[in-house]
Amino acid sequence: MIPIRTVLVGLLLASTATAADKTTADRKGLDFFESKIRPVLVRHCYQCHSAKAAATKMLKGGLQVDTRSGIRKGGETGPAVVPGQPKKSLLVAALKHDGLKMPPKAKLPASIVADFEKWIQLGAPDPRDGKAVATQAIDVQAGKTHWSFQPLAEVKPPTIADGDVVRTDIDRFIHAAQRAKGLTPNPRATPAALLRRLHFNMIGLPPTPDDQQRFLAEAEKDFEAAWTAEIDRLLASKHYGERWGRHWLDLVRFAESNGYAFDKDRANAYQYRDFVIRALNQDMPYDRFVRLQIAGDLLAKTNTKTTSEARTALDAVAATGFLVAGPFTTQQTQKERERSRYEQLDDVVHTLGTSLLGLTVGCARCHSHKYDPLPQNDYYRFVSCFKEVGFGDTSLNLNPEAFQASKAKYDAALKPLTDAVAAWEKNRLPSRFGQWLARRPSAPPTPSFGHWHHVGPFPAADFNKAYDTAAGPETRLQAGANLGRSFLKGTVSWQVQPGWTDGKIHNTLTGNSAANYLVRIVDSPSALAVELAFGGDDGMKAFLNGKEILNKKTMGGVKADQHKVKVTLAAGRNELMIKIVNAGGPSGFFFRMNGGQVPKDVVAAWSQPAEKWNDKQKTAVRNWYRTTDEEWVPLDAAVAAHRKTEPKPKMTPVYSARVRGTTYQFGGDTFKVYFLSRGNADNKQGEAPAGFLQVLMNTRENGQHWLTNGGDKKQPVKPRVAAAGWLTDVKNGAGHLLARVIVNRVWQYHFGRGLVTTPSDFGTRGERPTHPRLLDWLAGELIRGGWKLKHLHRLILSSHTWMQGNGRTANAEKVDPDNRLWWRRGAKRLEAELIRDTLLDVSGRLKRDMFGKGSLDQKSNRRSIYLTVKRGQLIPILQLFDAPDAMQGVGKRNESTVAPQALAMLNSPFIRELSGGFAKRVRPDAKTSLETAINTAYRMALARTPDSSEREAMLAFVKTQTESRKGQANAEELAIRDFCHLLLCSNEFIYVD
Structure with missing residues (x-):
């Protein structure tokens, strides 16, 4: 337990980073270089600024950028890169074409420049020591000998009998390794500490005082039964998916905006977040979870008949948000679009590789991977599986x-x-x-139109007032006057407009934020069903015989047929009035009537005697006559009126992957993928067929094993569906690595460090597992358990390894100072979201509503997973405690300790406000004793009761604070708030041991 006496000191004076933190940060920086920086240098710079260019006398400006020393040394004008200082780095100025120009012919997209600035700000991490490494042919078969590419070993747990420290098979693996080094694990932690650890691990919220009282009472009677029941209860909690869903969202760079300068919102991207939470709560098999994210839209049945089917379709479609969650810059010229499309596809494959397979697949974009058996051609074949992926909203009927x-x-x-x-x-x-x-008229009767009459403009303070305010003839309608009286009669002075013909746009109206009225008489020989077509800017209303038939704000220029209305003209005189309201600029209107006019074939038939009409002519005349019959018109009008209902x-719109959806369009090659020399879209080497990574294929058919259905008549399978099959195929595909990677991540999230300490790099540059047989056993257990993650959680949470305390011994520290053998439990700091959620929880303000659109307000009372992730407007309190920026996937968060964190906890008005809410909960009225309030506060914030020395110290603190506020009516209330604030600022509040 970290004592409360370490209040604030730990935050203010702790070292800035551990060695492990630094290693993680360095590796993230190198991964960023490999995925974002090296490809650009190879594609755009090496031709003129490399050792090869120097050897062929093509070197320009004395600058070589193909080594770390070369790019930092710079050329004739000075250092190209100054680590940590983008503004002093000439390379950035050159990329911006600020004086220097690189590349000289065309400036690179702003997104690439932003990547270079970020890389330099990170310290310009660069693995390129010495001379540039020449690309060598890759022996994939030899590469398969690397441990992570091997099939899962059939492992049996060691036979060890030690009841105190061996609770599960996991403990057998761990304790066997400890014994070999003469180590023993810590005893089991106290029930109170275990309960707090379990709650934060599984639901991300502290146990309530009621939870503590119930569990501790049950544990005293039968610890094993109580512990098993508590695990099951939390795994069944709806908050389990929220807690573990946040881990997943880190991996897949989830955000709800495009990023970069314009940072356009993705209003319906939250559906992916909700899918992840639902899937985890339902314990969806992990292999299905993966398949849906790769090809859910292609696997889904979207023409659903039941709500259950619709919900299944929603999950399948929303899951593909994984593919299109990455940043997307809209600042593109036509020449940049093809390059940007390949950047987009690289983001998909790079994220898929690191998150699912623990491989830096994106490093094979410009050349074969320098460390892993991933040929460049494999990269482009795999990219080709996603060549038709675009993004957009898919609309689903959920009921x-x-x-x-x-x-x-x-x-x-x-x-x-x-x-x-x-x-x-x-x-x-x-x-x-x-x-x-029999009484055939000389000509078919048709409506006749009088000239348009116009009055206006009637100005107003703004557009809305002009639209909403009745002026001129419209006042008669709102006053309920006799509508049989003509609009044209009265005090308004109308101007006849004989030149305003139907079927044309007339931009002749005047006035800004003003209304114009137009009226005309329509004489109909009989009741007649017609369609009236209107156009007007920026808003319009229409009235027929005093009844409103149209009310639309278009907020744009007038167009033909903007609005269509079906009406029935009365026999005889009809009055039509239009109100046009203009916001500003030129204004006009459009009108025509569809129907009522006599069709040409009827006119032609009318010129002949009826007895000479053929069947076609008889039918045409009869059908036209029908529309004028006074008995038929009301019958048809009733049908038309009902059809309107x-x-x-x-x-429901769902942001998702769409086949040939929105992307960078540049012609016939938009949805094709080519092999690119050096990753350069201008240097195509032939179209790339869909395929997979050879190192993860155990079949002679290669990719065809998944790209075609089995049987005698093999049918092609859509490449993304095939990719999903390959990824989850344990026997012949990548399934064994998929399982290893996810069980390692689950272990990492439970313990703070994975069995493989490089969770997103299982390649040759990554660390080897500390317990390889345990890793394979866990992966096998996951598969044998139907890929159910909750089964894996139960195994881990029931182990002594997870339940042990955090005590230290001199011998253990000497033998295993980094705790690689798991002989003790290390303290873990809560992630940013959990710190915020716990603050809200103890203050009584946390709302546990689930799903739906989020908010950018960091003071929102919902859980942090529902805060909107807008790349250009990240939530300050979350960023302060190292939440990711969502520009790329994060397998392990940085954990910084900096003074602004403590200062924010001390001085933030928001934190002070929450402290006040906390204080009201622990002491709702003056009848509650100070001692009771202090005990309650400890249980709420720290899930334990204070010891006697802590209680005495806090009582003294409250009394001192009360005395210092002497004279204030609520001095003791404010002192209690100060005490609560003190607890929230303690190390123990944000750490779990």
């Missing part, structure tokens, strides 16, 4: 049963209406049509 019910109700109401029309056409139309023909499914 098809509700829609089907409303549609059935609608159809039932529609049937008698359509039956009435059909009955009339069968029983009445023949006789009425015959009677009409036809229910539409409520569609």
Whole structure:
């Protein structure tokens, strides 16, 4: 236990980083160099600035950038790179074309320049010692001998009998290695410490006082039963998915905006986060979890009939947010788009490689991997699996049963209406049509239109007031006047406009933030169903015979047929009025009537005697006549009115991968992938077929094993579906490595360090596992357990290795100072999100609502996983405690200890506010004794009771603070707040031992 007496000191005076932290940071920096920097240097700079260029007398400016020493030394104008100082690095100025220009012909995208600035700010990590390494042919078969590429070993746990320290098979592996070095593990931690550790590990929140009381009472009776029950309870908690989902979101660089300068929001990207939480809570098999993220949109049945099917489809589609979660710059010229498309695909493959396989696949982009058996051609074949991936929103109906019910109700109401029309056409139309023909007029009757009359403009303070305020003739409508009276009569002075013809746009209206009114008379020979087409800017209303038929704000220029309305003209005189409201600039309108006019084939038939009409002409005239019949018009109008009420499914947009969705468009090659020499899109070497990494294939068919269905007639499989199959295939594909990587990550999140300490690099540059047989046993156990992660959690949480305390001995420190043999439990600092969530929790403000859109307000009362991850506007308190920036996947977070963290905890108004809420919970009224308040505060914040010395010290502190506030009405209340604030600033509050 870290005593409360280390209040603040640990935060203010702790060393800035451990050796392990520095190693992790260095490796992250090198990975950033390999994925973001080296490819650009090779593609754009080596031709003129490398040892090869010097040897061929092509070197320019004396600058070589193909080694670390060369790029830092610089050329004739000075150092190209000054680690930690982008503004003093000439390379950055040259990339920006600020005086110097590199490349000379065209400036690189702003996103690449930003990557170089970030790399230099990180200290310009660069592994290139000495001369540039020449690319050598890769022997993939020889490379398969590396431990991580080998099939899973069939491992049996060592036979060790030691009841005190061997609870599970995990302990057998761990204790066997300890025995070999003469070490023994720590005894089991106290039940109170274990409960706090378990809650933070599994749900990311502290145990409540009620949780503590219940568990400690049960543990006193039967610890084993109580512990098993508590594990099961937390694994069943809805908050388990939130806690472990945050780990996953780190790996996949999840964010809800594009990043870079414009940083456009992805309003529906939260659906991926929600999928991850749901999948973990449901204990979705990990192999399925992976397959959905690679090809869920292709595997999903989106034409769903039930809510259950719809939810399954939602998960499958939302899962592909994994592929399109990366940054996406919209600052592109036409020439930059193809390069940027390859950058986008590289982001997909690089993230997939590090997060799922623990391999730096992206390092094979410009040349074969310098360390791992990954040929460059394998890289482009694998990229080709994702060549049709674009992004966008996929709309899904999540409640098809509700829609089907409303549609059935609608159809039932529609049937008698359509039956009435059909009955009339069968029983009445023949006789009425015959009677009409008998008194055949000289020409088909059609509506006649008077000239447009115009009045305006009527100005207002702004557009909305002009739109909402009735002016001129419109006032009669709102006053409920006799609508039979003509709009044209009254005090308003109308101007006739004989030149305003139908079917044309007339940009002749004037006035900004003003309304114009247009009126015309339409005489119809009979009741007539017609369609009126309107256009107007920036908003318009329309009235027919005093009744509003249109109300639309377009907020844009006038266009033909912007709005269409079906109406029935009354027999005789009809008055049509339009209100056009302009926000600013030129203004106009458009109008025409569809229907009512006599079709050409009817006019042609009318010129002949009826007895000479053929069947086609008779049908044409009869159908036209029908639209003018006073009996048919109301029947048809009833059908039309009902059709307007036809229910539409409520569609939910989901940001996801889409086949040929939005991306950098540059013509016919947009959705193709080529082998690129040095990763240069201008140097194509032939189209790359879909394929996989040879080092992770154990079949003579190579990629065809997954790219075609089995059987005599092999059918092609979509490349992404095939990739999902290859990734999860334990026998012939990458499944064994997939399992090793995820069990190592689970171990890391439980213990603070993985069995492989380089969790995203299982290649030859990564560390070897400390316990290789345990790693393979865990991977095998995961697979044998149906890829269920909760099974893995139970194994780990039930082990003595996880449950031991953190005591130290001189011998153990000497033999294993880095605790690589797991003889003690190390203290872990809470992640940024857990610090914030716990602050909200103890203050009583935490809202546990799940799912849905998030917020950018760091004072939001929801859990931190629901805060919006906007790349250009990250949450300050989370960044202060090392939350990732979501520009690339993070396998292990940095853990800095800097003064601003302590200063924020001490001085932030938000933290002070939360301290006040905490104080009200521990002492809701003056009847609660100070001693009770202190005990309650300890249990809420630290999940334990204070010892006697701590209690006395805190009582003295509260009394001193009360005395210092003498004269204030609420002095003791403020003193309690100070005490609560003190607890929140302690090391023990943010560390779990």
